[in-house]
Amino acid sequence: MFHHPLLGERTQSLSTPQKMNPTLALLLLCQLALYTSVTSKKVCGRPPVTDGIDTLGLKRVYEIGEEVTLACERGYIPGKARTARITCSASGEWTKLDLVCSPKMCPLPKPMQKPGMIDVPFKSVLNYTCDDGYVMIGANESVCLHDGTLSAPPPMCKAVSCALPQAPKHGKIVYDKKFTGSETRYGQSWTYECLPPRAPIGNERGSCLASGNVTEPPVCEEVSCSIPPTIDHGFITFAVMREAGYKEKVKYQCQEHYVLDGSEEIQCQNTGNWSTLPVCRAPCKVNINRGRIFYNAKKIWIGDLKPNRVLHGEPVVFYCLNKELKCGIPVASQCNDGTLNTPECFKEPGKMEYTLKPKSLPSEIAMCPADLTK
Known part of the structure; x- marks a missing residue:
């Protein structure tokens, strides 16, 4: 037998064979749960x-x-x-x-400072690298410490140095800038030149490379180019018709009304070939019999274009008719080596219209708005 302080009555031990009333057992369990929840301890x-x-x-x-x-822990303020x-x-x-704790800040080295970034927080890691052609002297890493200082100063980047280049056999070296000393620095450059009539086969330009080596010099060999070639509708202004040595030059001009397309001067190259030849481009004829054009900054009746000739590359404006709005549309065409295309929209007027009503032609009436002429 035991006595529960909350029930206020005696109950038999559960171990006895006598059965407990179900209603009484349910009440006992609820009271136990209530007792447990009331006495639980908060932490x-x-x-x-x-x-x-x-x-x-x-x-x-x-x-x-x-x-x-x-x-705040160490390294925070x-x-x-x-x-x-x-x-x-x-x-x-x-x-x-x-309590709010902010990390201590380490000032960045001045060369690394940028607008809005002059320091870094505690525990930040700075990694340093040097540009190509430079070697690092010092630590490549620095950490922001708890006292607001960097663990290591920034390193220095020293330019790579190279030994002086060797001049090619039968040649010389011409440096871009004068310098003194027994070595060159990364980025310094020069030209390898061969003594006439020889030409450099290989690198004509040399420099001190990021690897610490210099560009290999060329081999100087004798080079010649064939007799200068002729060009259609053009001629050589001055040259002895013979084989030419390396870097010898020849000048060309075009016949009258032909336009030179390309360099007027060619040069014998180290390959034994001439540089690219220029071309003489032919003039064009305006292929209409009646109408008015815009050429050389003025309107011209086709009959007044004498001679009927437009040079290569020059533009000519034809006038087309917008039938709906009854206004003129200027359409440009360009002379291209003897060919000047007439715009498809151009309609050549009849002889009577051209003679008796010239003011009604597209070239003479009001021009269409700019957005309709595109």
Whole structure:
């Protein structure tokens, strides 16, 4: 037999063979559950902390009324208060935490500073690299420490140096800039030249490379080009008709009314070939019998274009009719080596219209708005 303090009456032990009333058993279980929930004890878990707050020594569970004093860990700076005290309240919650910890900042080396970025926070890692052609002297990494200093100063980047280049046999070296010393620096450059009548076969330009080596010099060999060729509708202005040596030049001109397309001068190259020949482009004829055109910055009746000739590359404007709006549309065409295409929209007027009503032609009436002429 046992006596439950909340029931206020005696009940038989459950081990006796006598059966308990079901209603009484249910009431007993409910009262036990109520008793357990009323007497449960509230606690606080580990305090919620933000980055930079020292968590060393914090427990997992705290009793009601326990206090904890928090501070910033090494490498962080507190805000208004240097420390903050929080309490585990009766509700099992911690009181408000006002402590804010900000990381200490390390100043960037001046060469690395940019607008809006002059320092970096605690624990940041700076990785240094040098441009191609430079070697690093010093540490390639630096860390922002807890005291606001960098673990290592920035390194120096020193230009790669190369030994002086060797001049090619039967040649010489012409440096871009004068310098003194027994070595060259990365980026310094020069030209390898061969003594006439030889030409460089290989690299004509040399420099100190990022690898610390110099560009290999060329081989100087005797080179000649064939007798200068002729061009259609053109002629050589001055040249002795013979084979030419390396870098010898020849000039061309075109016949009257032909236009030179390309360089007027060709040169014997180290391959034994001449550089690209120019071409003489033919003039064009305006292929209409009646009408008015715009040429050389003025309107001209086709009968007044004497001679009927337009040079290569020159534009000619024809006038077409917009029947719906009854306005003129200027359409340009360009002379291209003897060919000047007449726009499809151009309709040549009849002889009577051209003679008796010239003011009604598309070239003489109001021009269409610009957006309709595109």
